[in-house]
Amino acid sequence: MNNSEFERLVLKNEQTLYRVSMSILKNEADAQDAVHDAVLIAYTRLGSLKKEEYFSTWLTSILINCCKKQLRMKKRCADIGEALPDAASRDNPYISVEIGEALNALPEKIRTAVILHYVEGYPVKDIKRILKIPEGTVKSRLSRGRELLKEQFDLKA
Amino acid sequence: MNNLKSAFKPVPERFSYSVRESIKEAEIKNPKKTGSKRGIKVLAVFSALLIAVPCGAFAVTKIYSMIAEQVGSYGVELNVEKTEAENSPEYVKLKVDVPKGFKTYIEGIKYFKTTKSENGYISLWLLRPNKNNTGGLLTNIEDYKQTEINGHSAVIADEAENPVENGSKQINVYFENVNIILGAYIGSDVTEKEAVNFLKNVQIVKGTKNDCTEYNISETEKVGEEYSAKSLYIPEKQNKEIDFGKDSYTVSLSNVKISDNVKNLDKRSFYFWGQSSDEYINSDGTLKPREREKWKWGDGVNTKDEKTGSVSVAQKFVLVDITYKNNTDKTLYNQGINVYLKAMQKKKGVLGMHSFYSYDPNADDGCYQYKKGYVNRHKKDNLYIFNLKPRETKTFTVGFRCDSDMIDNAYFNIDGTGISDIKIPAENKVLYSAVYFSVKVKE
Structure with missing residues (x-):
């Protein structure tokens, strides 16, 4: 894969990179850092990508690991007294405040699975590969996500 | 759930700019080698393989991760x-x-x-x-x-x-x-x-x-649960010999000595893992005190271990003879000297034999140094590997530095881990063939 091909594929997945990283990190600065790290890692590991058709799931998998690393680093800082930043308006990726609040209220692992399936459109078998969890776990997280979202919307109604 | 997709804003231009800059940085930091000649050569090899190998060989095998x-x-x-x-x-x-x-x-x-x-x-x-x-x-x-x-x-x-x-x-x-x-x-x-x-x-x-x-x-x-339950064995009666069976060896301990001064020991037999003996022993043969660290134990999942301080502790030197007797008619290769010095103490409220470097009296946790500092018959280092000829007996004198305030609670530990040629019966459900045997230093 040459450089222009790599650039084309990354930009093709830009919306996914934005939505997935923002849904996990809830902060645009951290999301940019995670995407930056993921792009660098992906470029250096291009040799391990078996087929171009898997690029999207592969890049998303790398991004999610980078986001988790960011979360761990943030948690360490919070433990020694540094306050986590408040979400400013530019850190809100949602048009609908209602849906945004409902998604943010989901536990992180469930939220990630929900975003990957219902927003990004990945089938269960792709999510299994991205998150490196069994298929049954993907389905149970999606099922739980639907229940929790339904509860929230029922409450608001 | 169909509304979720349309709930997101478009990618902001500043985010898009950041992604493009990341791509440029990746390409600058990792320039690719180009060369059409190499590409053609690789293609040719691959094509040759396709011709030579039967189609059935490309059947995909599922690899579980x-x-x-x-x-x-x-x-x-x-x-x-x-x-x-x-x-x-x-x-x-x-x-x-x-x-x-x-x-x-x-x-x-x-x-x-x-x-x-x-x-x-x-x-x-x-x-x-x-x-x-x-x-x-x-x-x-x-x-x-x-x-x-x-x-x-x-x-x-x-x-x-x-x-x-x-x-x-x-x-x-x-x-x-x-x-x-x-x-x-x-x-x-x-x-x-x-x-x-x-x-x-x-x-x-x-x-x-x-x-x-x-x-x-x-x-x-x-x-892991069964291993940890079966790995510790403290005999009620102090028996200084353990028999690993007719297909292995018997090991025994004798001649325990506790000393404040090591000047009469063979200097060539000291080994402190690459560091000079001067780090541990004064010129007159007395032992330098050890800085014992204090740690607070975490649960390893939500909290990690944290160092809280240190204390200076006087040292003793403990010597013991360990004898190996080959019970078989064949040579036993690559045996290690498997005696250690540990302390019987609580860790997180559970009594057991431990050999860590930390001590926190408030946490009921204790620790002890266990590494050998002396092995005779070997003048290079204490990574001493030996062979036992058929029915042969060998004796080594092994020495340990010991915190003086722990000596009353110290045990010699014989570790059965990794003994080669040991065979476990099929009905034995122990996950790991480890046997610990302990003998108190001061009787």
Whole structure:
């Protein structure tokens, strides 16, 4: 894969990179850092990508690991007294405040699975590969996500 | 759920700019080599292979993976994707082709860099995922990544600072052919590249009951639990001899001496892991005090161990003779001197034999230094590997530095781990062939 091909594929997945990283990190600065790290890692590991058709799931998998690393680093800082930043308006990726609040209220692992399936459109078998969890776990997280979202919307109604 | 997709804003231009800049940075930092000639040569080789190999050889074989999942802040759970019943033999054999730069300490168990660094070790163990395909929980992990080693899925985990050693790693490799996870503790003086290169030389294959196998792996309900329950044995009556069976050796302890001064010992037999004896011994033969660190124990999942201070402790030197008698008519190769000095104390409220470097009286946790500082009959270092000829007996004098305030609570420990040629009966359900035998230093 040459450089222009790599650039084309990354930009093709830009919306996914934005939505997935923002849904996990809830902060645009951290999301940019995670995407930056993921792009660098992906470029250096291009040799391990078996087929171009898997690029999207592969890049998303790398991004999610980078986001988790960011979360761990943030948690360490919070433990020694540094306050986590408040979400400013530019850190809100949602048009609908209602849906945004409902998604943010989901536990992180469930939220990630929900975003990957219902927003990004990945089938269960792709999510299994991205998150490196069994298929049954993907389905149970999606099922739980639907229940929790339904509860929230029922409450608001 | 259909509304979710339209709930997101378009990508902001500043974010898009950041992505493009990241791509440029990746390309600048990692320039690709171009060369059409090389490309053609590779293509030609591949085409030749296609012609030569029968089509049936390209049938895809399903490879099951080991997957790591974060638990809490410092825990990592290992799960395997799926296993096939026929891939879970009762007996397995571990083969290590020791690469250059390392040497065997205890065959199949522990290896050291030839630079003789105290922390230049690779320590191996095996375990089988349980019926729920769980391969165990790694604790006190600062960071981890999934990778592949020789086509086997692997997890490389960086350990958080702990009382025993700083900055070491754990690497777990899943051998799907036999449904076994190979675990490796990597000392901090071994680089990741060296460790991965070492593990590429490890094979685990199906064994048989009659093989000279170091491990007899049986399924257990909870990974690790049965091992820890059976690994500790304190006899009610102090018996200074342990017999590992007619296919192995008998080991016994005698002639215990506790001293404040080591000037009469053979200086060539001291070994403090590459450091000079002057670090530990004064010119008049008395022992320098040791800085004992104080640590507060975490649970390894949500909290990690934390150092809280240190205290200076006077030292004694403990000597003991250890005798090995070969019970067989064949040579026993690559035996290690398997006596250690530990203290009987509580860790997290549970009484047991421990050999850590920390002590926190408020936490009821204790610690003790256990590394040998003296081995006679060997003038180079105490990575002493010896062979026992048929029916031969050998005796070594082994010495340990000892915290003077722990001497009343100290035990010699005989470690059965890694004794080669030991055979475990099929009905034995112990996960790991480890036997600990303890003898009090001061009777």
